Amino acid sequence: MDTPGLTTDAAGHSHCSWRTSAPEYPRYHDHEWGVPVADDVQLYEKICLEGFQAGMAWITILRKRDSFRQAFDGFDFRRVAQYGEADIERLMQDPGIVRNRAKIVSTINNARRACELVDETGSLARWLWAFEPGPEERPATVDLAYWAANPTSSASVRLSKALKKRGWTFVGPTTMYALMQAMGMVNDHLEGCVCRQQIEDLRRQFKRP
Incomplete structure (x- = not known):
């Protein structure tokens, strides 16, 4: 019997159960979610896509990600x-993305805020990674009950407040926690998932910007 929150594949490897909930998820779960990121453009993308995801299922955003990038x-x-304004109207007519005017305007606003932050501090990555939670802020183990609760x-509350103070939008604490999971600032692969130790190894080897 599978452990709550985990599923076992044909090879006998255990994974977070959400990995099997959509065809696009295995690759995302195995090779992207939780992998540490230090590239400013990639981080800006993650912030924007997490903002677009607010109130929606992440799979919707993942399926549209290539269209968003284009x-x-x-x-x-x-x-x-x-x-x-012409770009906003163009984007509002693009069926490949989520056509939400407030989120589109937010993406443009956040690009301007990102430029300001990089010009001031030299690196979006360096600024973001300064909010990485210390060991005392993380549980010794992660299970489904912890993650759901x-x-x-x-740390995500601090990050959210700091970004909002700088004028960023759609960067609430829940959205920022999802960012921290996605960019590898925290490792929330469940205990028993084969990827958990892999991500721990990558985080240990990762050179913080």
Whole structure:
């Protein structure tokens, strides 16, 4: 019998059970979710897509991710920062993305805020990784009950407040916790998932920016 929150594949390897809930998830779960990221463009993309996901299922965003990348110039934030009203209207007519005006406007706003932050501090990655929670803020083990009960953390609250103070939008504590999971700032693969130790190894080897 599978452990709660885990499933076992044909090879006998255990994984987080959400991995099997959509055809796109195995690759995302096994090779992307939780892998540490230090590239500014990739991080801006993750912030934006997590913002678009608010109120929706992540699988919807994942399935549209390539279209989002095409629509937003590969999430090059210096290019997106130059978008104007014509671009907003173009994006509102693009069926490949989530056509939510507030989230589109937020993506452009956040590109401008990202430019300001990079110009001021030199690196979006360095600034974000400064919010990595210390060992005392993380549980010794992670199980389904913990993960379900903790969609935010003290670190994600701090990150959210700091970004909002700088004028970023759609960066609430829950959205920022999802970002922290996705970018490898925390490792929330469940205990028993074969990827958990792999991610721990990557995090140990990762050079913080």
